[in-house]
Amino acid sequence: MQLTLDQLESIAKRQLLAVQEYYLFCWQSVANLFRAPHYIADILTQADLIGVGSLPIVVLTGFFTGGVLALQSAASLAQFGAQAYTGRFVSLSMIRELAPVLTGLMVSGRNASGMASELGSMVVTEQIDAMRALGTDPMKKLVTPRMLSTVVMLFLLTIVADTVGTAGGAFVSVFISGQNGTQYFTSAYQALVWADIAQGLTKPLFFGFLIATVGCYFGMKTTGGTQGVGRATTEAVVVSSVLIIFSDFILSRAMLWLFSGI
Amino acid sequence: MAPPLPTNQAQVNTPISASDQVVVFESVSIRFNGPPVLQDVSFQIGPAETRILLGPAGVGKSVLLKLANGLLRPDSGRIFLFGQEITHMHEEALLQLRMRTGMVFQESALFDSLTVRDNVGYQLVERNLPEEEVSRRVREALQFVELGHTYDLLPASLSGGMRRRVAIARAIIDQPAFLLYDSPTGGLDPVTSHTINELVVKERDVYATPALLVTHRLQDAFTMATHHYDSEQGKMVQLPDGQIDPKTTFLVLHEGRIIFDGSTEALLASEDPFLKEFLA
Numbered sequence: 344m345q346l347t348l349d350q351l352e353s354i355a356k357r358q359l360l361a362v363q364e365y366y367l368f369c370w371q372s373v374a375n376l377f378r379a380p381h382y383i384a385d386i387l388t389q390a391d392l393i394g395v396g397s398l399p400i401v402v403l404t405g406f407f408t409g410g411v412l413a414l415q416s417a418a419s420l421a422q423f424g425a426q427a428y429t430g431r432f433v434s435l436s437m438i439r440e441l442a443p444v445l446t447g448l449m450v451s452g453r454n455a456s457g458m459a460s461e462l463g464s465m466v467v468t469e470q471i472d473a474m475r476a477l478g479t480d481p482m483k484k485l486v487t488p489r490m491l492s493t494v495v496m497l498f499l500l501t502i503v504a505d506t507v508g509t510a511g512g513a514f515v516s517v518f519i520s521g522q523n524g525t526q527y528f529t530s531a532y533q534a535l536v537w538a539d540i541a542q543g544l545t546k547p548l549f550f551g552f553l554i555a556t557v558g559c560y561f562g563m564k565t566t567g568g569t570q571g572v573g574r575a576t577t578e579a580v581v582v583s584s585v586l587i588i589f590s591d592f593i594l595s596r597a598m599l600w601l602f603s604g605i
Numbered sequence: 606m607a608p609p610l611p612t613n614q615a616q617v618n619t620p621i622s623a624s625d626q627v628v629v630f631e632s633v634s635i636r637f638n639g640p641p642v643l644q645d646v647s648f649q650i651g652p653a654e655t656r657i658l659l660g661p662a663g664v665g666k667s668v669l670l671k672l673a674n675g676l677l678r679p680d681s682g683r684i685f686l687f688g689q690e691i692t693h694m695h696e697e698a699l700l701q702l703r704m705r706t707g708m709v710f711q712e713s714a715l716f717d718s719l720t721v722r723d724n725v726g727y728q729l730v731e732r733n734l735p736e737e738e739v740s741r742r743v744r745e746a747l748q749f750v751e752l753g754h755t756y757d758l759l760p761a762s763l764s765g766g767m768r769r770r771v772a773i774a775r776a777i778i779d780q781p782a783f784l785l786y787d788s789p790t791g792g793l794d795p796v797t798s799h800t801i802n803e804l805v806v807k808e809r810d811v812y813a814t815p816a817l818l819v820t821h822r823l824q825d826a827f828t829m830a831t832h833h834y835d836s837e838q839g840k841m842v843q844l845p846d847g848q849i850d851p852k853t854t855f856l857v858l859h860e861g862r863i864i865f866d867g868s869t870e871a872l873l874a875s876e877d878p879f880l881k882e883f884l885a
C-alpha cells in the first residue's frame with residue numbers, strides 16, 4: 344500500500360494526540376491520590392492480585408536468572424582466575440539491571456494485559472458508563488488504585504527477585520561449579536554500594552507506574568467490542584514492555600550521571 | 606416544537622423554561638467519525654412526564670440518552686438537566702448531578718465482578734452507608750422487581766430478563782428524580798417484556814418519576830400509554846374506556862432529527878408518510 348503524505352501526516356497527528364492523552368491520563372491518576380474519595384479496599388485487592396499473584400513467577404525467574412548468571416560468569420571469570428568474583432558479578436547484575444527489568448516484564452505480561460482486558464471488557468459492556476451514571480469516577484475507582492498498588496508491589500517484588508537471584512547464583516556456584524559458599528556471599532555483599540541499591544530500587548517505581556498506566560490506558564480507550572478488547576490487551580503488553588526496556592536505558596544513563604558523575 | 610432561544614445570552618443564561626423542566630435539549634448536534642448522528646435536536650421533559658423515544662435501530666437513541674445524562678458531550682447546542690446546564694459542566698459536578706438520576710443500560714451493564722446485592726446497593730455502598738441499611742434497602746429494591754431470591758448471586762448466573770430487572774433495581778434504589786431506560790425490553794420474550802413494562806409503569810404511577818424511555822417495540826410503547834398500575838390488584842391494568850395516560854408522550858427520531866414530538870393521539874393521527882409506515 345502506498346502511503347501519501349497526507350496519510351502519514353494524519354497518522355502522526357493521531358499518535359501525537361494519543362501521547363498527549365496518555366500524559367493527561369497519567370497526570371490524573373496521580374492527582375487522584377490527593378483527592379477524595381480514596382478506595383482503600385480496591386487498593387488492597389489489587390495489591391493482593393498483583394503482588395501475591397505474581398510472586399511465584401517472580402521467584403522462579405529470579406532464581407533461574409541468578410543461576411544462569413553464575414553459570415555463565417563462572418566459566419568466563421575462570422579464564423582470568425577471577426572465579427572468586429562470581430558472587431559480586433551476580434549480585435551486581437541482578438540488583439542493578441536484571442531484577443528490576445525482568446520483574447517488570449513478568450508483571451507487565453501478567454498484569455498490564457490483565458488490566459487492559461478487564462477495563463476493556465468493562466468499556467465494551469458499558470460498565471464504565473454505568474459506573475459514571477452511578478456517580479463514581481472510574482479514574483478514581485479503577486485506575487488510581489491499580490497504579491498505586493502496582494508501584495508499591497513491583498518495588499517489593501524486585502527486592503524479592505534480588506534476594507532470590509543472589510541465592511540462585513549461590514546455589515549454582517556451590518553445587519554446580521563447586522565454589523566456596525562463604526566466598527560467594529562475601530564477594531556479593533562487598534560489591535554492594537548505596538548507589539547500586541538506589542538505582543536498582545528506583546527503577547521498579549517507574550516500571551510499576553508504566554505498567555499500570557499503560558494497561559489501564561489501553562483498557563479505557565478500548566473500542567470495537569470483544570475484538571477490541573483483544574487488541575487493547577496485546578497493545579498494552581507490547582507498549583509497556585518496550586517502554587520498560589527503553590526507560591531502563593534512560594534511567595541507567597541518568598543514574599550513572601547522578602551517582603558517579605559520568 | 607423547539608423552545609424559544611434566549612435572545613440575550615448575558616441576561617438569561619438559563620432559559621426560563623429550563624428551570625422547571627427535568628431535561629431540556631436545545632438544538633443539540635453530535636457526530637462521531639462520520640455523518641452526524643443527531644442534528645438540531647430540541648425537546649423537553651417536564652415534571653412527572655414519561656417520554657417514549659421511538660426510532661429505527663442505529664438512529665442514535667442510545668446516544669441521545671447518554672447526552673441527557675452527560676455521559677457524552679454534544680458538538681453544539683445546549684443541554685439542561687434539573688435546570689442546570691450540563692453542556693460543558695465539569696465531570697466532578699456531573700457525577701454529583703448523576704447521583705440523582707437512574708439509568709438502565711441497553712445490555713443491563715451490571716458489574717460482573719459484584720454480586721446482585723453489591724450491584725443493586727452500589728450507590729449506597731459508595732456513600733458509605735451502614736451495611737445493615739444497604740442490605741435492607743437492597744432487599745426492598747429487589748422486592749420491587751420481584752427478584753428477592755437472587756440476592757447473593759453473580760450476574761453471570763442470571764437470565765437476560767433477570768439482569769434487566771436487577772439493572773432496574775440498581776437504578777431506582779435511591780429514589781432518583783429522573784429515570785433513563787435504554788431499550789429495557791430489547792431481546793426479551795413477550796412474557797418477560799410484559800414484566801419489565803409493568804415495572805416501568807409501576808415506577809411511573811407509584812413514584813411519579815419523570816422518565817425518558819427508549820424502545821423500538823411499538824407494542825411496548827402503546828402498552829405503557831394505555832395502562833396504569835393498580836396498587837390494589839398489584840398489577841398493571843388497562844385504563845378504562847380506551848383512555849390514554851396524558852403524562853406519557855412520544856418522541857420519534859429519524860435520520861438524526863426529531864420528526865415527531867407529541868401525544869399518543871397525535872402520533873396515531875399523524876399523516877407523515879414515514880410515521881405511517883413506521884407505525885404500520
Ligand SMILES: Nc1ncnc2c1ncn2[C@@H]1O[C@H](COP(=O)(O)OP(=O)(O)O)[C@@H](O)[C@H]1O
Pocket residue numbers: 637638642660661662663664665666667668669
Ligand atoms: N462512542 C461512539 N463512538 C462512535 N460512534 C458511535 C458511538 N456511539 C454511537 N455511535 C454511532 O452512533 C450511531 C447511533 O448509535 P445508537 O445511539 O447506539 O443507536 P440506537 O438508536 O440503536 O440506540 C451508530 O451509527 C453508532 O455507530
Ligand SMILES: [Mg+2]
Pocket residue numbers: 666667668711787788
Ligand atoms: Mg441503542
